Amino acid sequence: MKMTGAEAIIKALEAENVDTVFGYPGAAISPFYDALLDSGIKHILTRNEQGAAHAANGYARVTGKAGVCVATSGPGATNLITGIANSYMDSVPIIAITGQVRSDMIGTDAFQEADITGATAPFSKHNYLVKKAEELPRIIKEAFHIATTGRPGPVVIDIPVDVQNAVIDFRYPEHIDIKGYKPTIKGHPGQIRKAAAAIHAAKRPVICAGGGLITADASGEMLELAERRSIPVVTTLMGIGSIPSDHPLHFGMVGTHGSQTANYVLHHADLVVILGARVGDRAIGAASTLAKKAKIIHIDIDPAEIGKNIDVTVPVVGDLKHVLRDLLELVETGDSAEWLETAADVRRKNSRKTEREADGGPAGCSTDACGRGAVGMQAADTEYVNPKYLLSILSDYLPEEAVVTTEVGQNQIWAANNYRVRKPKTFITSGGLGTMGYGLPSAIGAKVGRPGSTVVVISGDGSFQMSMQELGTMKQYDIDVKIVLFNNRRLGMVRELQLTRHGGRYSQVFLDSNPDFVALAAAYGFRGERISSDVLVPEALRRMTASRGPYILECMVDPMEPTL
Amino acid sequence: MAKHILSVLVENHAGVLSRVAGLFSRRGFNIDSLAVGVTENPEVSRMTIVVDGDEHTVEQVSKQLNKLIDVIKIKRLDKHESISRELALIKVSANAATRSEIVQLVEIFRAKIVDVSKSTLTIEASGSEDKVTALEDLLKPFGIREVVRTGVIAIERGNRIIKVTNNEESDSNGKDVL
Numbered sequence: 001m002k003m004t005g006a007e008a009i010i011k012a013l014e015a016e017n018v019d020t021v022f023g024y025p026g027a028a029i030s031p032f033y034d035a036l037l038d039s040g041i042k043h044i045l046t047r048n049e050q051g052a053a054h055a056a057n058g059y060a061r062v063t064g065k066a067g068v069c070v071a072t073s074g075p076g077a078t079n080l081i082t083g084i085a086n087s088y089m090d091s092v093p094i095i096a097i098t099g100q101v102r103s104d105m106i107g108t109d110a111f112q113e114a115d116i117t118g119a120t121a122p123f124s125k126h127n128y129l130v131k132k133a134e135e136l137p138r139i140i141k142e143a144f145h146i147a148t149t150g151r152p153g154p155v156v157i158d159i160p161v162d163v164q165n166a167v168i169d170f171r172y173p174e175h176i177d178i179k180g181y182k183p184t185i186k187g188h189p190g191q192i193r194k195a196a197a198a199i200h201a202a203k204r205p206v207i208c209a210g211g212g213l214i215t216a217d218a219s220g221e222m223l224e225l226a227e228r229r230s231i232p233v234v235t236t237l238m239g240i241g242s243i244p245s246d247h248p249l250h251f252g253m254v255g256t257h258g259s260q261t262a263n264y265v266l267h268h269a270d271l272v273v274i275l276g277a278r279v280g281d282r283a284i285g286a287a288s289t290l291a292k293k294a295k296i297i298h299i300d301i302d303p304a305e306i307g308k309n310i311d312v313t314v315p316v317v318g319d320l321k322h323v324l325r326d327l328l329e330l331v332e333t334g335d336s337a338e339w340l341e342t343a344a345d346v347r348r349k350n351s352r353k354t355e356r357e358a359d360g361g362p363a364g365c366s367t368d369a370c371g372r373g374a375v376g377m378q379a380a381d382t383e384y385v386n387p388k389y390l391l392s393i394l395s396d397y398l399p400e401e402a403v404v405t406t407e408v409g410q411n412q413i414w415a416a417n418n419y420r421v422r423k424p425k426t427f428i429t430s431g432g433l434g435t436m437g438y439g440l441p442s443a444i445g446a447k448v449g450r451p452g453s454t455v456v457v458i459s460g461d462g463s464f465q466m467s468m469q470e471l472g473t474m475k476q477y478d479i480d481v482k483i484v485l486f487n488n489r490r491l492g493m494v495r496e497l498q499l500t501r502h503g504g505r506y507s508q509v510f511l512d513s514n515p516d517f518v519a520l521a522a523a524y525g526f527r528g529e530r531i532s533s534d535v536l537v538p539e540a541l542r543r544m545t546a547s548r549g550p551y552i553l554e555c556m557v558d559p560m561e562p563t564l
Numbered sequence: 565m566a567k568h569i570l571s572v573l574v575e576n577h578a579g580v581l582s583r584v585a586g587l588f589s590r591r592g593f594n595i596d597s598l599a600v601g602v603t604e605n606p607e608v609s610r611m612t613i614v615v616d617g618d619e620h621t622v623e624q625v626s627k628q629l630n631k632l633i634d635v636i637k638i639k640r641l642d643k644h645e646s647i648s649r650e651l652a653l654i655k656v657s658a659n660a661a662t663r664s665e666i667v668q669l670v671e672i673f674r675a676k677i678v679d680v681s682k683s684t685l686t687i688e689a690s691g692s693e694d695k696v697t698a699l700e701d702l703l704k705p706f707g708i709r710e711v712v713r714t715g716v717i718a719i720e721r722g723n724r725i726i727k728v729t730n731n732e733e734s735d736s737n738g739k740d741v742l
């Protein structure tokens with residue numbers, strides 16, 4: 001069928017079952033936007049291209065499908081960059097389509113020219129500069145394949161405006177064969193046997209569950225393994241959701257900002273089973289000492305992650321669902337009761353300690369309680385809202401499949417340690433890049449991807465102001481996202497770092513001239529409310545979750561509130 | 565630290581070289597030399613990369629290179645099981661008094677004189693990296709004006725070949741770790 005390059009892009013997107021794209025128009029992408037008018041694909045106009053990239057990411061994380069974002073050349077494309085890098089670090093499949101200046105102008109510093117394939121090479125899984133319109137169908141097919149298979153990641157397709165205008169004979173390829181791209185799916189049987197033997201031999205095993213489990217839809221298999229051997233499970237930040245927070249075998253999040261219990265269990269184990277985690281420095285700091293004390297089984301789809309940051313006893317390359325299923329064939333029922341008892345003891349001690357430290361405040365303010373023990377407690381009349389308390393009861397007001405996204409900073413860690421997550425793909429956060437301004441647009445993407453689910457973003461006053469223009473997107477498309485805004489009038493996480501590492505010399509962390517966020521909500525026609533006491537939290541949460549439409553719940557938080 | 569030779573088959577299109585070079589600088593790997601040219605298959609180029617580093621580094625280099633979609637295959641060449649060559653053009657100062665001594669050296673090294681002027685000789689030398697370096701060292705006292713070296717290229721001995729085959733790919737993906 002004869003059509004323009006731009007029409008071919010749309011046809012290809014339709015062939016890939018894309019229902020929604022997030023984007024922002026401009027001259028170099030205008031043929032695409034023209035062709036879009038005749039398509040059933042829905043377009044969400046964000047208020048900044050970065051919002052489009054984060055929204056595509058949020059969409060991808062809740063649906064498991066690739067998220068698509070579109071921008072014009074030059075500044076449009078460079079605005080996408082943070083979202084592309086963010087998706088790369090968290091292995092999220094997005095397709096970024098950018099317009100480019102006319103082919104014959106490339107390299108001349110033409111108006112709005114930027115070398116986006118060069119710029120994104122370090123943090124995209126792959127990228128393409130399309131030279132001929134005939135290549136479009138194959139390239140788009142490849143891009144979706146690469147983005148969504150193996151270890152997922154962002155793929156950039158840069159398309160000069162003349163290529164969009166050229167007329168081609170469209171045929172969408174059924175098969176593609178990329179010589180240099182053949183991800184390993186099935187694990188090596190010999191290695192899986194070794195892994196099973198190591199699990200049988202271990203006295204103090206622990207499972208460290210990463211985001212790869214959620215990507216591979218293998219949380220169920222992981223739980224089966226944990227339950228069959230009564231193995232304690234700790235998660236990374238990205239692994240939150242792979243096990244329900246109140247599961248008896250769940251011992252919290254590891255790392256710099258994790259719980260004492262999780263770190264204790266990890267570092268006292270004699271076998272660590274790392275599943276779909278890349279052993280990042282924030283998660284497993286002392287990787288080399290860990291490897292000296294314990295045997296390490298590392299299962300990951302990306303061979304380059306195995307042995308990169310930690311010496312591994314039993315490496316297995318493959319898709320976690322396949323590998324765990326094969327492993328479960330070999331693993332026998334059993335337990336290490338004494339070890340589990342020790343771990344549970346540590347948890348009990350730690351959560352009691354933190355409760356005491358919270359000085360009579362409502363329970364649930366415990367990093368180690370992971371949302372246990374909060375329910376039914378009486379809230380006290382306080383001067384501020386305790387964010388840990390709010391988060392520990394938030395799930396009581398939300399259905400199981402509700403999606404929570406977070407910004408970055410203390411708000412993120414409070415949420416990670418205190419919100420009770422019940423299902424995979426319902427806790428969405430920026431892990432590897434730690435991108436402020438991610439939470440709101442990713443919540444928009446999540447709501448578009450799962451319109452039937454309640455979506456709440458946990459925000460900080462700093463991060464919120466990096467993306468608050470996206471309130472406009474929510475208004476335009478009636479995207480019902482609830483915003484819990486922890487206003488501590490500080491860049492809280494950095495403030496705390498300056499306290500602990502720079503002796504309290506505070507530098508540029510004050511946000512004392514914040515706008516009136518409730519009035520801001522009203523300016524967009526949204527409802528909002530400001531509270532500053534724990535006693536008001538339950539009713540406020542009830543009002544927020546019962547209302548229809550976007551909502552800002554601004555919670556005044558003690559500027560000195562610690563992260564942990 | 566030791567030198568390791570990697571033979572890398574890549575897609576023969578624009579941008580691949582910058583992807584490979586970018587990966588090295590980004591991940592802090594040291595390239596000693598990189599030589600690239602097309603192969604018997606016009607769609608495929610072959611890079612010979614000499615890497616300086618310990619075992620862990622070379623394994624990481626291979627795995628990270630493997631992740632580039634444009635990289636089709638990587639093989640580490642065993643020094644003893646392969647032949648490696650480098651070509652150099654060396655322009656050295658020469659006058660009536662030194663010329664014959666230089667010519668002698670060139671003969672011993674089975675190199676060639678490819679250009680002569682009143683005050684210079686230009687020598688074409690090829691061989692192992694060590695041999696080329698040895699000749700360069702011996703020529704230094706005469707006054708080296710300019711040196712151009714291609715970087716090492718290498719091929720395996722005997723009937724072994726490195727080919728683009730589909731089914732072997734997953735094998736090489738996991739090989740270093742299994």
Ligand SMILES: Cc1ncc(C[n+]2csc(CCOP(=O)(O)OP(=O)(O)O)c2C)c(N)n1
Pocket residue numbers: 407408409410411412434435436437459460461462463464486488490491492493494
């Ligand atoms: C784009 C970006 N810029 C800077 C940082 C560094 N940073 C990390 S946390 C943080 C403070 C976040 O403040 P806020 O959003 O108010 O959250 P809080 O820590 O107070 O909960 C900053 C500046 C970052 N992570 N991302």
